[in-house]
Amino acid sequence: MKFTNSIISCLVVAVVLNACMKDHIPQVPVENPASFKEVATIDLGGAAASEISAYDAASKRLFTVNNESSALVDVLDLSAFPVITKLQPINVSALGGVANSVAVSDGKLAIALEATNKQANGSVIVINTGSLQTIKQITVGVLPDMVTFSPDGKFIVTANEGEPSADYTVDPEGSVSIINVADNYSVKTLTFSSFASSYSQLAAGGFRVYGPKANFAQDVEPEYVAVSSDSKKAFVTLQENNGIAEVDLVSGAILKINPLGTKDMNLAANAMDPSDRDSKIALGSWPVKSLYLPDAISYFSVGSAEYLITANEGDAREYTAFDEQARVSTLKLDPTAFPTAATLQLPANLGRLRVTSTLGDTDNDGDYDVLYGFGGRGFSIYNAASGQLVHDSGKGLEQEVINAGIYDDDRSDDKGVEPEGVTVGWMNNKPVAFIALERVDAIAVYDLSDPAKPVFLQLIKTGDAPEGILFVSSDKSPNGKSLLISSNEGDGTVKFYQAN
Template identity: 55%
Template sequence: MKNFGIALVTALFIFCSCENDKGNDNNENEVSENVSSFKEVGTITIGGEAAAEISAYDETTKRLFTVNNSGTNQVDVIDLSNPMSPVKIGAISLTTYSGAANSVSVYGGKLAVAVESTVSKQNYGKVLVFNTADLSLIKEITVGALPDMVTFSPDGKYIMSANEGEPNADYTVDPEGTVSIIEVNKDYAVTTLNFAGFESQLTTLRTKGFRVSKTAVSFAADIEPEYITISADSKTAWVTLQENNGVAKVDLASKKITSLFGLGYKDFNLAENAIDISDKDGAIAFNPWKVKGMYMPDAIASYSVNGTDYFITANEGDAREYGSYKDVERLKNLNLDATIFPNASALKADASMGRLNLISTEGDTDTDGDLDELISFGARSFTIWNGSTGSLVYDSKNDLDKRSNDLGTYDDARSDDKGSEPEAVVVAKMGKKQILFVGLERTDTVIVYDITNPAVPQYLQSIKTGDAPEGLLFIPASKSPNNRSLLVVSSEGDGKVKFFQPDLL
């Protein structure tokens, strides 16, 4: 992607008002920050692998709550009053609840924790709500199987959880994937929605790239919600259905799933989408290849520009691997149509396309037992979509991989899989600008863009993080413990939480 006007953006003044002065333009306490200059100011290690996945911040207590499943299942409590010297001060154990945390969210002195059952992932999960000050339990709420993500609505009236509903190891039990809506002000009354009502639309959805496994017990059971974003007005939510290559739109007032969007395919044979496809070619080389990618997004964020809603996806990709069942296979082990791929033998070489992991159950368009199309996992990009129609507005093409390579963090060993592997996206309003942070799990990098114009994002900065960044959290200056914007990056590979701030102007 070309770097349009970076000098102007680098000089951008960011104005963040104090919380007590919201809406009062005459009394704003303004902080001027250089949005292109985030630097690490602090770090804390809370454990080993899987120790630091997702974090949430409580501005009242100046505490950070971070999922820690590296040893016992718990949420660690970190004093963040000084971001340059964070200190772990406690933990909330989840062993009492026979569960393990997957996600956390905070609003108004309340901490919501998404908890999967440790008895069986296929059992109903829970959302636990704790007081952020004394860590006491406020409410225990039953939701669908395997709640993978939880979030408060911006107005604090709702808690939502994405309940993935993964099958067991031998695929004999596959609970329905669901979305739960919890009404905070109605004693945490919960409504859990499934996707059965959309089964009649499957034929149309398939034409738009929506994917349902050929071995699915049912349409509703095959849907696997992954991540949620809620609009600023707390009226609409969008939910990624990662393995299905789709996004669901939810109306919070009526508590109904109103739309399913199939996300289609990305053509890696276009020059602007060129990828490094082999981990055995002895080089990092971005070239066009005759293969498509299913977007299969993990994290999702949203924002509004001039009254139009947009959602943004981190197009990670994900295989289904349960016991003996798997839908991933290297290209060299699959049969290719001889007419469409007359050079199949050459393509199957390790230094060519042979090492590429494909979705083995997709691409046989004429059902004759060989592949007519090559479909891979993920799009190696972030994408901005229209929130009403689900239509594509902008895709970052191969910019994430190339920026990682420029930074020296690109991992060639992942070229055959999903490249830099976009995992997380967060949008922050900074002054009059909308800033996007994209976390890349396999290149240990966060890349920053100005997305004020959703059709023409501008690259700002690349940031080196901890190992395998999983969760991104932006704390605006108005809520930050030191009145400066904070980017919090939680990395599950090394159990580190790192804190980044921009320079003052």
């Protein structure tokens, strides 16, 4: 009897201890990633008042690039979220030109700042997220367009686009800068000159070098950076060139360039609407090879496999002295390659589509044998180790937008929905992709549990022209629920979304 009582007493104690433990262990909420709804918004001004944002969990502050009138980073207090309080902004206009990007890690805010002379070296300004005091300003390459920290906080990486001047008389080298935080912010800036000898092989895979009088290193224009979870490698989109570079952060070397090829829009799976003058929205097959030209890139893993996801916006070089764009209606098409050229070039068919004038005359006889368009009108997933394409959204993303009744037919001739931003967050132990669609003011949400077969979940309406997309996990969120944030360049708003 005493033995039985002892067992009962032990069980009671165990139950009480278990209950106490549950009270003290944070519970990860079960959330439905198909149910995101807007829960808060703040208006920071007009066009260019809200571009890229970064969140600091320790101070519960959101930092948003605001270039409406001068180079500012707005500081938003989310400690009472969904109430948002705007604090005194960080004014960096005296330190350079335009602020392009922000990132946060371990109480540090990194701001990518281009030089007043856009073709000169830019800088990264590191600021304490609590005191807002400047820790360091570090010189990097020309036109740092994107900045990020490695997950372990040891490195700051910038994609330095190195854009030419409008008259194309000055074309700086594109580069990637690696800042070693622990080594007093020492910096190593890497250029792409060593890959010039491999250009023929890269070009065969769809890589482009085509700026007027530009050498290989000058023509390469890094756009966006994703870093592996072990903080050892960075993957950098080379948007105008149609490739992804792999960078070893530890040794400080560019390992390889992966050319991305083209998307065959003549396949039913890749159907598109190429005309804004056909009085209808209709996806169809057309004889066009479209260059992916990705903007944002994000890294994620499933099991032991590592992946990259890209937002295939498309981007043409458009300068005073050089504009590569041409309407199909203005080109001389090869009669053998395009036997129905006259019909094809009508405004209601392919005539209005913008293509590059720098590619397509394969036999150098003065007419176009192939038409190369801009952008993949969707997203792609690659194996991070091999660079092999695992999945492309084909026509699927645009079809979902059409189904939702928010497709903008005025953009059919010019890159469609224009996917620009992408990030991957984890919800319920599953990777979820959020893809910002600049031309339909929306975010597409996909379950990436099977990277070869992403599952569409929902479309979320945003402000005008979402530029930056940010996911804050539930354990770092100000109210304990996963938080999705869109920074909308067109109307200067920042919008906040949470799921049920």
